[in-house]
Amino acid sequence: MVSRRDFIKRTGKAVAASAVLGAGYLLADSQPDYPVEESSTPLILDHTTGGPELFKKLAVIRDDTPANLVEKAITALGGIGMFISKGDKVLVKPNIGWDRTPEQAADTNPEMVGQVIRMCLGAGASEVVVTDIPCNDPRRTFLRSGIQEAAEEAGAKVIIDPDTEEVNLGGELLTKWPVITPVMWADKIINMPITKHHGLSRITIGMKNLYGIIGGRRHQLHQSIDQSIVDLAAFAKPTLVIADCYRVLMRSGPQGGNLSDVKDVRTVVAGVDQIAVDAYASQFLDVEAEKIRYIVMGDKIGLGKMDLSEKEILNG
Amino acid sequence: MTIRTVRNLRRASQTIFLALFIFLLLRTGFSGVVTGDNVRDFELSWPVKIFLQFDPLVAISTMIATASLYTGLIFSLIIVILTIFFGRFFCGWICPMGTINQICSSGRRNSRNIFGKTVVKMNRWHWYQHIKYFVLIVLLGSALVGSVLIGLFDPLSLLIRSLGLVVIPMLVNIIDGINSLLFNSGFEPLSYVGSALGMVKQHILLNIEPVHYNTIVSLGVVFFLVLISNRIITRFWCRAVCPLGALLGLLSRWSILGMERDESKCTNCNLCLKYCQGGDDPIPGLPWKKFDCHLCLNCQAVCPEDVIKFKLFPRQERKETIPQPSISRRKVVLGIGGGVLMVPFLRSGDDHKANFNAMRIRPPGSVEEDQFLERCVRCGECMKVCPNNAIHPTLLETGWEALWTPILIMRIGYCEHTCTLCSQTCPTGAIRRITLEEKVGSEDVKPISIGTAFIDRGRCLPWAMDTPCIVCEEWCPTSPKAIYFEEVEVTTRDGEVTTLKRPHVDPDVCIGCGACEFACPVIDKPAVYVTSVGESRSRRNQILLERNIDSGRS
Numbered sequence: 001m002v003s004r005r006d007f008i009k010r011t012g013k014a015v016a017a018s019a020v021l022g023a024g025y026l027l028a029d030s031q032p033d034y035p036v037e038e039s040s041t042p043l044i045l046d047h048t049t050g051g052p053e054l055f056k057k058l059a060v061i062r063d064d065t066p067a068n069l070v071e072k073a074i075t076a077l078g079g080i081g082m083f084i085s086k087g088d089k090v091l092v093k094p095n096i097g098w099d100r101t102p103e104q105a106a107d108t109n110p111e112m113v114g115q116v117i118r119m120c121l122g123a124g125a126s127e128v129v130v131t132d133i134p135c136n137d138p139r140r141t142f143l144r145s146g147i148q149e150a151a152e153e154a155g156a157k158v159i160i161d162p163d164t165e166e167v168n169l170g171g172e173l174l175t176k177w178p179v180i181t182p183v184m185w186a187d188k189i190i191n192m193p194i195t196k197h198h199g200l201s202r203i204t205i206g207m208k209n210l211y212g213i214i215g216g217r218r219h220q221l222h223q224s225i226d227q228s229i230v231d232l233a234a235f236a237k238p239t240l241v242i243a244d245c246y247r248v249l250m251r252s253g254p255q256g257g258n259l260s261d262v263k264d265v266r267t268v269v270a271g272v273d274q275i276a277v278d279a280y281a282s283q284f285l286d287v288e289a290e291k292i293r294y295i296v297m298g299d300k301i302g303l304g305k306m307d308l309s310e311k312e313i314l315n316g
Numbered sequence: 317m318t319i320r321t322v323r324n325l326r327r328a329s330q331t332i333f334l335a336l337f338i339f340l341l342l343r344t345g346f347s348g349v350v351t352g353d354n355v356r357d358f359e360l361s362w363p364v365k366i367f368l369q370f371d372p373l374v375a376i377s378t379m380i381a382t383a384s385l386y387t388g389l390i391f392s393l394i395i396v397i398l399t400i401f402f403g404r405f406f407c408g409w410i411c412p413m414g415t416i417n418q419i420c421s422s423g424r425r426n427s428r429n430i431f432g433k434t435v436v437k438m439n440r441w442h443w444y445q446h447i448k449y450f451v452l453i454v455l456l457g458s459a460l461v462g463s464v465l466i467g468l469f470d471p472l473s474l475l476i477r478s479l480g481l482v483v484i485p486m487l488v489n490i491i492d493g494i495n496s497l498l499f500n501s502g503f504e505p506l507s508y509v510g511s512a513l514g515m516v517k518q519h520i521l522l523n524i525e526p527v528h529y530n531t532i533v534s535l536g537v538v539f540f541l542v543l544i545s546n547r548i549i550t551r552f553w554c555r556a557v558c559p560l561g562a563l564l565g566l567l568s569r570w571s572i573l574g575m576e577r578d579e580s581k582c583t584n585c586n587l588c589l590k591y592c593q594g595g596d597d598p599i600p601g602l603p604w605k606k607f608d609c610h611l612c613l614n615c616q617a618v619c620p621e622d623v624i625k626f627k628l629f630p631r632q633e634r635k636e637t638i639p640q641p642s643i644s645r646r647k648v649v650l651g652i653g654g655g656v657l658m659v660p661f662l663r664s665g666d667d668h669k670a671n672f673n674a675m676r677i678r679p680p681g682s683v684e685e686d687q688f689l690e691r692c693v694r695c696g697e698c699m700k701v702c703p704n705n706a707i708h709p710t711l712l713e714t715g716w717e718a719l720w721t722p723i724l725i726m727r728i729g730y731c732e733h734t735c736t737l738c739s740q741t742c743p744t745g746a747i748r749r750i751t752l753e754e755k756v757g758s759e760d761v762k763p764i765s766i767g768t769a770f771i772d773r774g775r776c777l778p779w780a781m782d783t784p785c786i787v788c789e790e791w792c793p794t795s796p797k798a799i800y801f802e803e804v805e806v807t808t809r810d811g812e813v814t815t816l817k818r819p820h821v822d823p824d825v826c827i828g829c830g831a832c833e834f835a836c837p838v839i840d841k842p843a844v845y846v847t848s849v850g851e852s853r854s855r856r857n858q859i860l861l862e863r864n865i866d867s868g869r870s
Contacts, residue, residue, distance in 0.1 A: 023510060055578065100524050135791065135835075137703050139346060139524070140358070144734070161524045163499075199789045199801065219787045219837040223777065251796075257733075257756075258795035 011163040042170020045159035047189045047239045049083055050272055058271040058280060058308070061316045066111040066246050066268075073242065073270040074119060076314040083240050084188055086124035090117055091154065091186035093238075095194045095209050096132040096147050098255045105262045106255050107141065108194045110150035112244050112268070116190060117154035127184050131159040132212040161272040164215040171231025173224050178215040183236055191238040191274070195245045195265075197253030201225050202292060203285050204254050205278045206241040207233040213312045233274055233303055241277040243269040248284050276302025276311055321618040326408065330415040333816050336649040337412040340364045341480055344741060345522030346703035347807060360740050365697055367412070368743035372396050372567075373560040374473070374693050377466045378744045381459040381690035386745040396567060403568035407554060407561050408593060408610030413471035414554050418612075425590050429548045438549050439592045440603050444556045449566075449641055450651050452559035457655020462686065463662070463717060464744075467693025469559045477541035477720065480700035481709065485527040489516045500705055528728055529699065530708035534718070555595045555608065564608035569640050573611070574630035575604050581621045588615035588624060598624055603638045645789035653833035659717070667713030672857050674847035676714040677724040677828065679707055680731060680764045681739040684853045690744035694720040697746055698738035704729035706830070707738060722747075724766065726830030726846055731766060733793035735828060766860065767828025768850035769798065769821045775843035778818045782806050786817050786833035787842045799844075823859050825851060 002010075058072040074080050084090060094108035102110055117128045130151040135139040138160045142148040151158050164178035183189065194207035201208055201220055210232040211218060221228040245267040249256040256262065269281045275298045279289035289295050289306050299306040344364040354499050375392035379385050395406055407414050425435050455466035458809070467473050491513045498510035517528075518524050529535075545552035554561050579600040588598045591614035598606040598615035600623060618623045668685040679698050681687055698709040699722055706729035709720040720853070722738075724731060737749045750764065757763030777785040778801075792799040801817040808814060821844075828846045836842035849857050 099732065137346070139703070140732065140734070161518065199797075200784065200786050203809075217839075218839065219835050222785045222787050222790075222837070223783050225784065254790060255793055256795060257793060261795060 020086055040168045040176070042168045042175075043184075043235075045172060045189070047186070047238045048237050048272060049188075049211040049239055050078075054078065054082065055272050055304075056310065056312050057314055058136050058269065058273070058276050058311045059314045059316065060267065060269050060280065062267045064266070066244070067110045067115040069246065069266070070112045070115045070242055070270070071119065072316040073172075073268045074116075074240075076316050077240075077270060077272075080119045080123040083190070084120050084123040084125050086126075088120075088125045088130045088187040089185055089251075090120045090122070090125045090188045090190060091182050092128055092130045092190045092192055093132060093183075093209065093212060094130065094147055094150075094192040095204075095212065096138075096141045096145050097134045097136070098210065099136040099144050100256060101144055103247070103259060103262070104256050105194065105249040106196065106257075107145035107147065108192050109244045109246050109262050110146035112242070112246070113147050113192060114150035114154040116153055116192060116242065117156040120188075120190070121155050125188075128154075128156040129159060129186065130156045131162045131180060131182050133162065133180060133215055134212070136296065145219075169231060169235040171228075171235060173227040174214075174231040174235070180213050180215065188239040189236060191241045193241070193243050194247075195243055195269075195284055196249040196256070197251055197261075199253065201229065201289055201294060203278070203282050205243050205281045206238075206274050207278055207294060207298065210236055211250075226297055229294040230297045230301065230303070233298055234301065237303075238274060240272060241270065241274045243277050243281040245269060245281055249278045250285065271311075273304035274313075275299050275306050276308065279306040280308055280311075318769070319613065319617045323613050326613060329409045330418070333410045334412045334415045336782070337367055338473070338479070339372065340366065341476060341700070342484070342520060342522065344476075344480065344697060344700045346701070346735075346737060347519075347522055352374040358735070360701070360739070361736065364701070364794075365741050365743040366391070366693075368476075368693075368695055368697070369697040370395055371470065371560065371743075372399075373466065373470050373563055374695075374743060376563065377388055377456060377459040377464045378691050379424050381462050381464050384686065386691070388743065395564075399564045399567045399571070401571055402573045403571040403606065403611055404561065404564045404594070405611045406564055406607060407558075408612040411471060411554075413475045413558075414444040414551065414610065416475070416543070417546050417551045417553055420543050421550040421593075424547065430549070431632055435550065435656055436586045436589045438593050439589045439723060441595055441597045441602075441608065442555075445605075446641060446643065447556045448558055448562040450647075451557060452562040452566075453643075453648055453651035454655035454658070455559060457652035458658050458870060459655075459690075460652070461656050461659045462690045463659045464690060464693055465658075465717070466559055467695065469557065470693055470695070471553070471558050471560050473693050473695040474539070474542070476700065477535055477694065477696035478542075481529045481696050482532055482536045482539060484521055484838070485523075485529060485532070487525045488517055488521050488527050491521075495737065510731050525705065527705050529581050529705075530723075530725055530728075531711040531720075534711055535709065549792050550595070551593055551610075554593075554610070565641065568607055568609075568831075571606070572627060572628050574606060574632075574637065575609075576625045576627050577604070578623050578625075582623045583621055585620065587618045587620065591615060600624075605641075606637055606639050606785040607641050636740075662715070662717040666717060668715065668718075669856070671715075672848065673714045675710075675723060676718070676848070677767045677830075677846060677848045678851070678853065679722055679728075679738040679747050679757055681736070681742075681747045682747060682766075682853055683746060683857075688721075688746050688853075689717065691744040692721050693744055693746075695743065696720070697743065698722050701737045702729065702739045703735065703737065704732050706731055706781075715763060723844075724830060726833035727842065729831035731828075734830070754807040762852070763794070763827050765827040765850050765852045767830075768823050768826050769828065769844055769846050769849045771821060772841075772843045772845065775838050775841065776819065776836070777843070778816045779843075782808050782814075782816060783817060786819050786838065787820050787835045789817075791835040793829060793831055794825050794827060796825060798822050799832055821845070823863070824851065 059076040061072045100106035110143040162180040193206045198204040245265045248265045251261040343362040369388040369391045372392040375389040493512045498506045582600040594608045594610040596608040634810045707722045739747045773779040777783040789799045830846045832844045
């Protein structure tokens with residue numbers, strides 16, 4: 001005779017045992033997680049605007065205050081309305097890579113960044129975001145470069161620690177790589193590099209500045225620096241590139257630190273063609289564009305034109 | 317004012333000081349907010365080391381060791397003077413470690429501990445309460461010959477170390493864990509919670525990256541033991557171990573605030589013992605141990621018969637009060653002698669002057685190792701404040717004597733070129749206050765060097781694998797760069813001829829900041845690494861002949 005109590009106890013035990021067995025079966029895993037390359041469709045962020053007419057134009061403005069330089073450059077290209085429409089979410093991507101002051105010329109001029117933000121908002125942009133993934137502590141670089149203050153004053157949203165999401169960049173070398181999410185939300189991207197010397201790629205201007213939109217182990221990209229730069233430039237084609245050549249770091253780049261390495265050039269180069277902007281600005285570093293591998297490679301796959309004789313140079 | 321009000325005042329004081337302590341600890345970091353005119357030289361906006369500057373133990377031990385008093389430690393005189401007049405009020409009213417111990421001890425008045433003893437029984441005075449005096453005497457003996465090991469037992473250092481290097485980093489990492497769950501959930505409202513947590517992390521905990529500290533387990537276990545011991549014996553740490561409590565107990569000998577007891581009214585209800593924090597026998601019939609009383613005033617507040625009264629200039633009955641611990645002169649001399657001997661014993665094989673330790677990369681501005689050990693109380697402030705998570709407590713890597721002293725581990729974080737925060741937080745001058753200009757150098761002044769980088773040509777990509785890299789050169793912050801490269805033509809395995817840039821280190825320019833080591837893509841064991849040789853603070857730990865002649869210090 002089984003008492004009720006015993007019956008419940010036994011049933012309970014049986015249920016527990018079968019639950020354990022069932023759970024074991026469900027959880028059984030002969031193939032533990034291991035890094036496997038999953039195929040996915042590449043994401044391409046093409047934000048270029050304007051036709052071949054605009055593509056041919058290159059604004060080169062000299063000798064004025066930083067804010068006036070960018071204003072004149074954009075006006076020369078046809079005004080901010082050519083690039084920004086009402087309601088656009090705009091990403092302004094300066095170079096905020098290093099914990100340096102504006103005078104040391106390792107980060108984009110803050111006054112230029114401020115001016116561009118004001119113009120974008122003036123053209124009806126719904127939001128302007130300023131962000132970067134720097135090399136040094138972002139809290140320091142954003143602060144010491146003066147960009148945080150300038151951008152916030154101009155009305156932009158400054159994100160010092162952007163989230164990243166792994167996407168397929170569809171490059172020859174760069175496929176899966178973490179990319180900052182603000183790049184993916186943006187309707188327009190304005191690339192605002194500073195023109196500097198760089199030990200490995202020799203120069204860093206606009207295309208190299210796109211390193212700042214990706215996270216992950218960027219240090220390894222040096223092993224194939226030219227290909228990775230081209231891949232990035234093909235992945236996130238900016239609406240406009242404005243190269244700050246106000247102060248140019250001639251040596252000890254990309255960090256600098258010594259004011260004697262900085263040359264006053266007081267110029268801005270702007271255009272839609274990212275290859276042409278880099279090719280033009282490279283001459284301030286006394287480097288011929290033909291000697292820069294990534295420029296040649298980018299030209300070859302049709303990202304832009306390095307032959308400046310085809311360009312219409314606008315001097316404001 | 318009734319005694320209950322006074323007791324509530326004591327509770328308020330404890331709460332305020334604990335809150336202040338935690339607030340200042342949370343502000344011990346790079347907030348990214350700059351105050352003042354000089355935007356370029358980031359300075360801490362709060363006096364984060366003020367608790368340690370008020371700590372008489374830190375002041376006296378470093379004073380004995382260095383025959384000088386580091387600026388700011390003079391504040392501790394206030395506590396000393398007040399203690400001489402009023403007794404160990406610091407333990408009962410101010411000390412945040414004491415408050416935490418009191419909180420952890422609470423709520424077990426009617427239970428028995430794991431030894432089956434009642435709280436009343438455990439709250440009687442016990443022999444082990446003398447241990448703390450020996451901790452104090454022995455370690456002051458060590459300080460006498462130049463080693464402030466006493467910092468390992470200083471309650472404020474202990475608490476800063478434990479909360480700053482164990483609890484807060486755990487919170488940061490827990491938030492990271494929760495956040496990744498919330499964001500992965502794909503449910504929109506949850507990701508707002510995640511964003512809020514992220515704001516807490518960034519603006520309250522002052523961290524944006526996950527934090528990792530070397531030997532966090534050793535710190536955590538000690539802290540856990542300190543906390544858990546309260547469940548066995550009320551405020552065990554304060555009663556038995558704390559050398560600061562011992563010091564204040566000795567100072568309280570002449571205090572004018574004392575206890576008056578009207579023995580005739582006592583009904584032996586034991587309530588005073590039940591609520592006693594210091595274990596100092598407040599109950600009539602036993603001599604009151606003034607040196608162990610925290611002045612929490614619980615006994616007076618709970619006494620139903622108004623037997624116990626704290627008064628200025630109390631009426632002293634013979635043998636009613638024992639004003640000082642019974643430690644024989646012989647034991648004091650032996651204790652000091654033992655402490656003195658401990659230093660040569662610890663240094664016998666680990667002598668920092670004979671056995672230079674490559675890993676012993678001290679924070680910038682650190683004084684020479686001899687003086688460093690005379691000053692460093694292991695409070696962990698420098699480690700907590702370091703925005704790059706570069707400074708870590710050692711375990712035994714650099715010798716037993718240097719337990720929990722700061723070293724830099726560049727693989728986890730490098731020394732930020734323009735940062736002087738650690739020198740701003742050091743309460744004892746083990747890291748002297750340096751200016752930005754001193755650190756990065758100028759035309760006339762050499763920058764502060766904490767070591768020298770070396771390239772491991774067997775692991776370096778351009779050297780060993782004919783692959784372009786020189787990330788180290790890119791990251792090198794000096795100008796001119798200490799890491800430079802030569803261009804060489806090499807024939808690769810496939811017979812292709814390419815030009816490679818191979819890095820070299822200029823030891824005269826290198827400051828040992830470790831940015832190269834941090835950035836090196838050879839992740840597990842970097843192909844460029846920093847060792848302590850070449851550090852400005854040492855005259856002997858040098859490679860270059862010139863630097864050896866240059867540095868005038870002995």
